[in-house]
Amino acid sequence: MADGAKNVKQLSRRTGCGTQCGRCVPTVREMLQDNAAQRQAERSPFPSLPLANLAGI
Numbered sequence: 001m002a003d004g005a006k007n008v009k010q011l012s013r014r015t016g017c018g019t020q021c022g023r024c025v026p027t028v029r030e031m032l033q034d035n036a037a038q039r040q041a042e043r044s045p046f047p048s049l050p051l052a053n054l055a056g057i
Contacts, residue, residue, distance in 0.1 A: 006032065
């Protein structure tokens with residue numbers, strides 16, 4: 001994720017995760033989503049508000 005992987009396929013190519021039995025894929029997907037949400041929050045002009053909440057402003 002630090003290298004810019006944005007989906008399971010990209011992360012699997014870089015690390016090999018999810019290429020054997022696949023049981024970790026849901027966890028990896030969740031980690032990628034959490035990481036994307038964190039990056040989005042860091043870019044928010046109002047860090048305490050997720051960007052989705054700014055649509056009504």
